[in-house]
Amino acid sequence: MQPVHAPFPATRLRRTRANAGIRALVRENDLQLGDLIWPVFVREGDGVEEPIPSMPGVMRRSVDTLVAAVREAAELGIGTVCVFPYTGPEDRTEDCARAWDPQNATNRAIAAIKEAMPQMVVMTDVALDTYNINGHDGFVEDGIIVNDRTVEALVKMALAQADAGADIIGPSDMMDGRIGAIRDALEQAGHHDVMILSYAAKYASAFYGPFRDAVGASSALTGDKKTYQMDPANSDEALRLVARDLSEGADMVMVKPGMPYLDICRRVKDAFGAPTFAYQVSGEYSMIRGAADQGWIDGERAMMESLLAFKRAGCDGVLTYFAPDVARLLAKSA
Numbered sequence: 001m002q003p004v005h006a007p008f009p010a011t012r013l014r015r016t017r018a019n020a021g022i023r024a025l026v027r028e029n030d031l032q033l034g035d036l037i038w039p040v041f042v043r044e045g046d047g048v049e050e051p052i053p054s055m056p057g058v059m060r061r062s063v064d065t066l067v068a069a070v071r072e073a074a075e076l077g078i079g080t081v082c083v084f085p086y087t088g089p090e091d092r093t094e095d096c097a098r099a100w101d102p103q104n105a106t107n108r109a110i111a112a113i114k115e116a117m118p119q120m121v122v123m124t125d126v127a128l129d130t131y132n133i134n135g136h137d138g139f140v141e142d143g144i145i146v147n148d149r150t151v152e153a154l155v156k157m158a159l160a161q162a163d164a165g166a167d168i169i170g171p172s173d174m175m176d177g178r179i180g181a182i183r184d185a186l187e188q189a190g191h192h193d194v195m196i197l198s199y200a201a202k203y204a205s206a207f208y209g210p211f212r213d214a215v216g217a218s219s220a221l222t223g224d225k226k227t228y229q230m231d232p233a234n235s236d237e238a239l240r241l242v243a244r245d246l247s248e249g250a251d252m253v254m255v256k257p258g259m260p261y262l263d264i265c266r267r268v269k270d271a272f273g274a275p276t277f278a279y280q281v282s283g284e285y286s287m288i289r290g291a292a293d294q295g296w297i298d299g300e301r302a303m304m305e306s307l308l309a310f311k312r313a314g315c316d317g318v319l320t321y322f323a324p325d326v327a328r329l330l331a332k333s334a
């Protein structure tokens with residue numbers, strides 16, 4: 001694009017900012033209900049609504065209260081949720097077998113949401129961390145995160161989620177070859193229409209801290225995830241990962257975290273034109289929410305500004321813990 005303008009005063013760029021009407025007319029991007037994916041946390045039990053201290057306003061819920069919360073979200077106009085499990089030590093083993101148990105809390109939640117609200121789009125998380133004794137996304141052998149054996153387990157996990165009724169499989173593990181393997185297995189199982197939203201460019205980030213508390217993985221994790229999640233210094237590598245995952249059969253791709261990686265969102269969208277999502281992760285949420293709770297920033301405005309940035313950066317949508325707050329705000333201003 002080559003912007004052209006006459007010299008001042010023929011051009012006064014403030015003219016199109018003079019009032020709300022003209023600003024609305026020239027506005028380039030907007031945030032809509034359909035752009036939102038709401039991540040939710042499910043755990044065992046009945047009637048549970050348990051606050052997460054490091055994520056003010058976010059709850060862990062049992063299947064029954066989760067279904068009620070998702071129903072409320074649906075009434076607000078939210079169309080997609082992403083289910084994450086909270087696990088206790090009893091769920092975490094060396095062989096991670098709970099990850100593909102059809103009766104684990106995630107799979108029961110998927111089935112219950114789809115039964116109550118068939119129109120709700122349900123996305124999942126595929127990674128071993130919440131079921132792994134050491135908190136890693138892959139199997140660990142002699143201190144090494146092993147790739148290929150992990151991919152076999154991820155395939156089982158993804159199939160169990162698809163069998164439970166998931167619409168979108170979300171591999172967040174960053175192993176090599178998992179998109180192709182999951183796609184083949186879904187096709188063979190007859191799940192032709194189940195989508196894969198690949199966490200393609202996922203960085204080894206400090207901003208996941210509150211999430212690891214939320215899912216119960218903080219104390220379990222030994223070491224860091226730098227041998228599989230990306231180096232925050234890299235950008236070309238993100239394009240290679242996205243290209244690879246699309247060529248293996250991903251329908252959509254994700255950049256994660258969000259706000260510190262808006263440059264990556266833009267490059268990915270420009271390079272591939274595929275449906276592109278950002279994950280405004282737990283640490284981003286808690287920074288905004290925490291500062292707002294202290295009275296240091298205007299929480300609503302900071303929330304909307306941070307989310308609009310993803311649209312401006314080329315994203316089609318965003319995973320955000322703010323989704324219900326955004327929906328309520330959009331309803332109020334409509």
Ligand SMILES: NCc1[nH]cc(CCC(=O)O)c1CC(=O)O
Binds near residue numbers: 126129208212280283
């Ligand atoms: N594989 C697990 C997973 N899936 C989503 C997140 C982070 C989400 C957030 O911080 O909100 C993580 C954490 C991690 O990789 O350690």
